Amino acid sequence: MEYIKIKDLTFTYSGSARKALDNVSIDIEKGDFAVVCGSSGSGKSTLLKMFKKQLIPKGELIGEITIEGEEIKHMSDHDATRKIGFVMQNPDTQIVTDKVWHELAFGLENLGVAPDVIRLRVSEVSQFFGITTWYHKSTSELSGGQKQLLNLASIMAMNPEVLLLDEPTSQLDPIASIEFLESIKRINNELGVTIIMSSHNLEDVYGMSNKVVVVEDGACQLIGSPIEVASGMSDMQTHPIYDGLPTSVRLYHGMEIGGVCPLNVKEAREYLSLNIQNKNSILMEKDQAVPKVNDNVIEISGCYFRYNRNGHDIIKGAELRVERGEITAILGGNGVGKSTLLKVIAGVAKPYAGKVIIEGKNIKSYKGNSLYRGLIGMLPQDPTLLFRRNTVREEILSMKSNMEESTIVTDEELVKLLNLEKILDLHPYDISGGEAQKVAFAKVLKSNPSIVLLDEPTKGLDPLAKRVLADLLLSLKSQGKTIIIVSHDIEFCSMYADRCSMFFDGGIVADGNAREFFSGNSYYTTASARIAKGFFEGVVTTNQLIAISRHCL
Amino acid sequence: MSRLERYHPIIVFLYFLMCIITVMFTMHPVIIILSFVISIALSFQLEGCRKVGKSLLYIIPIMIIIALTNPLFVHDGGTELFFMNGNAVTLEALIYGVMISLKLVSIIYWFRAYNYIMTSDKVIYLFGKVSPRLSLLLTMSLRFVPLYARKFREADDASRALGAYATSNIKDKLMAKLHVFAIVFSYSIESAVTTSDSMSARGYGMRRRTNYHNFKWSMSDTIMFLFVALGCVTLATIMILGYSGFDYYPYVDDINIGVASIVMYVSYFCLASIGMIMEIKEAVSWSILRSKI
Known part of the structure; x- marks a missing residue:
């Protein structure tokens, strides 16, 4: 039997005529890593919120969403909090408290767990996520990636069975975003937690998932394994999400020779070596390099900057010329x-040192x-x-x-x-x-x-x-x-x-x-x-x- | 980390409460001088010579002003030093002024040491004992202040690059800052919606919350508690019996050296300096441990 089942779900926000979700049906098995993709405003965030009782927005809801046969709407508050975790998009605004350790404990405090039990859980998750070195820090001192990892860890401290993530990496830089996704993968592999994640940048997450749902205009357009969806997308190259697909998938579509669709860089390289004739390195013709005419709009030379007197230099001796x-x-x-x-x-x-010249004039003279x-x-x-x-x-x-x-x-x-x-x-x-x-x-x-x-x-x-x-x-x-x-x-x-x-x-x-x-x-x-x-x-x-x-x- | 920081927040709170309350409710010169010396010594020990030394630069002038203000306005007292505008400046008023300034400064330094030891999570823990809601509010505001301050700087930079600071006259600057303030205000309301979603998603407001903290009550906390409690009871008894009274007018009282008074001095000294003594003990045992390696 399906673990999570959405059947004929239609949702309209109150005060709106447009259906935010239109007749959506999805089944998710226990331990799945499902990626919901779609452009902004496609309804993927709304869909994700449907799984979390506390976050279901005001509006008209037709159809049913069940977890292990139990309807989400009828879950007890305690179960809805503990069993289903939700990580949001913005790393900053979902942090509630001022210290890392307190943030980790926040959910457990709300569940009324005894302090001694919280101590154990909090130490478990901080070790799992490598938070121990910044456990006592203030949340405002953390980098964006650390903040998002903290948000994830503070949800995981409650031992959820389902983890929902709404575009969790969209505000992170590439390195932090890969680290975050690796953690998600570990949660899925090592703890067997069911993951439902929305995203519009699929380059890295696509190959990790085992189920992809494409949502557009509130309707579920494609659903299946990554390979099935990849082949389904081959004639949808004008689809708003198409450019978000991994390069390997787009390469597969572009070559139009069939075979098994590669899902990451490694597979794409294997795919290439199997299919291209010329095994020697080929130099691609260079396009006309734009000649430097040295008509510089901006010239920066020997520039030094720091935010306060005792801080370290953020910019040290930077040189830049802009054509x-x-x-x-x-x-x-x-x-x-x-x-x-x-x-x-x-x-x-x-x-505090160096020159910035804009249109031939020192910036100070403006x-x-x-x-x-x-x-x-x-x-x-x-x-x-x-x-x-x-x-x-x-x-x-x-x-x-x-x-x-x-x-x-x-x-x-x-x-x-x-x-x-x-x-x-x-x-x-x-x-x-x-x-x-x-x-x-x-x-x-x-x-x-x-x-x-x-x-x-x-x-x-x-x-x-x-x-x-x-x-x-x-x-x-x-x-x-x-x-x-x-x-x-x-x-x-x-x-x-x-x-x-x-x-x-x-x-x-x-x-x-x-x-x-x-x-x-x-x-x-x-x-x-x-x-x-x-x-x-x-x-x-x-x-x-x-x-x-x-x-x- | 100093020894005092490692005691349970309740102990630290009680310790400072006793030191401060005692000196607040008495004008006895022995207690005031003890309190003055110990509070400054403790601050030196905790924060180091440079920081406390710097603070003395502005504290000492304030002390002198307070000490001199009293004899200028109060003309009670039997020993006239000289006359000013037809009013007597008396030795008693001067001594009283000096004592008041020592008392105030020692309270300032007690609070300084208290602030140093009582970090926000300890304060929040103590608040949580009284009102869990209030303590959550406190930790949330400690979270939001730096967040909004950062947003303010970002918004300020953004409006500056839009040319919002048209001229450098004060009125324009003020208007532009107000504008930035309005922007951050709408941002804060918007982000509060997400924060409250994040709170309810994690079950806030569901049932009785527990209060998690990182503090553990240990044996040394019990010993310290007994010590502080014993000191408090002794001091309170003697003070209630009236031994802490001291008159400056018309003539300054002699300092009592009866048994009860001696017990009072000693118990205040022990109580107030226990923080310092624990610090020293720690330092000594450290160096012994190290020399053994």
Whole structure:
């Protein structure tokens, strides 16, 4: 008998006419690792909440959801809390207490477990998840990855039988995200906990799962094993989630020769070596390298910055030159100071030594607001930090009051450029991450900056929103704007950046055009480049990989 | 980690409570001077010379001001030193002023040491004994303050790069800061919704909560408790009997050296300095242990 069963489930949020979930039926066996994928607003979060009694939103629910034959709605509060754990998307907002040890104990305290038992459980989970070294720390001192691991551990302390995760890695950097997924896999393998996880970036999680559910517009479109779903997706290449599939799956579709679909880099390499004729390494033709004309919009030399006098240097001796009209990507791990570098360029962080020259003028000589009038615009990592009005419309109009020059972009132009018509009357907190980013973009572009700075623009975006962002960046580039992206999204940068720089230990350690940059690296590179290594040289993006593989069949 | 930090929070709380209350309710010069010396010595021991030395830089001027204020306004007392604007400045008022300043400063240093030892989780544990809800509220606010402070900085940077700080005049700056404040306020409300979901998902408000903590009551806590309790009872008895009374006007009393008074001095000394003594004992046993290796 099925362990978890959803039968003909339809859900409509109260006050909404649209069905958030439409006639969904899913069976999940005990010990399954199920991945629910779909774009933002597809209903995957709503679906996940249906499994957790306390989180079922207000609205009309038809159909049934049962666990071991027991209806979720009729579970006791105690069982619903203990048996079913829920980890949310944002690592910050789900932490309740100020100390790591207290956070781990929080759920058990609520269940009324005796302190001595809690002590044992808490020590068990901290050892399982490797928390012992930061057990006594304050939660505010942790990195994003540690926070999310703590959220997971504090749920696992209650010994749940089912673990629900709502896009748990979308706010994490790639390294932290892999570590997190490894923990999930361990929970599944070693403890036999049933896992249901939603995600729109499937590169790493796809191969770990044994069941994939594709949800779109509230309906369950595909369901089955990863290989079944992969073959099911082959004629759905315009599907909003398609770009989120692992590179190996897209390669399999692109080569159109059948066989067993590879699910990770290793299998993809085996697949290639079986199927391509030419076993010798093939050099892919280089596209025309953009010549350096040394028309530098930004020049940073010998720059040093630290946040307080006794702290260590975040930026030490950084050198950077940015060409006019190009998309420059600055890559690097978390917490290495690349966002700080962006703030230095934006004039928000002031270096204590070194020179920052913007458009041939030292940044210090831009008085008052002149730097932010038609010259520099910065999109913050969290776009909601720019919002405080009740509607998107007011949010965009409110920028007018600050502007006096004639060069500004009109509101109509902005709305058209960013395609915001549909959401103008919504509250800025009610729109999806991608839409929020576009509204923030509208605010930034209002002063018509010639240099646009973006801090982690792809964080939390689904594949479709990423593509929209890329189109927007390319159209800004065609207007002659210079764009600087700080990111750890290697795939995105490899596809759209003209030039990439690696930031490490306070300075730029390497730079070059995107092709040279990524094809030369073995660790810090795209999945396509890792698959191609040894077969083809100079391959960076999935499209290049597919093209050259087809050529060599 | 110092020895005092390792005692059970209840013990630490009782210890500081006794030291502070005793000196608060008496003007007896022996108790005040003992309290002054021990509290500062304990602070030095806990926080090191540099930090406490720095604090003395502003504490000493305050002490002098307090000590001098009393004789300027109070003209009681039999021993006139000199006249100022036709008012007598008396020796008794000066001594009283000095004692008041010593008393205040010693209370400040007791609290300093208390704050150093009583970290937030100990305070929360103690609160939890009285009101579990209040203690949860406290730990949540300790969580949210740094979170919102960080968000404030981020939002401030973002608005700065949008050109929100139009000019450098004060009014504009203030308006821009208010704007940032409004942004963080809406963020906090929005994030509170998620936090409350996260709480209810983990069963908050379901039934009687237990209160988990990392503290264990050990044998040494019992011994310390008995010691502090004995000290308290002795001190309280003698003080209630009136031996802690001391008059400064019209003439300063002689310091009583009767048996009861001596017992009072000694028991206050033992009680107040037990923290320091435990620290020293620890340091000594450490060095002995090390020399044996």
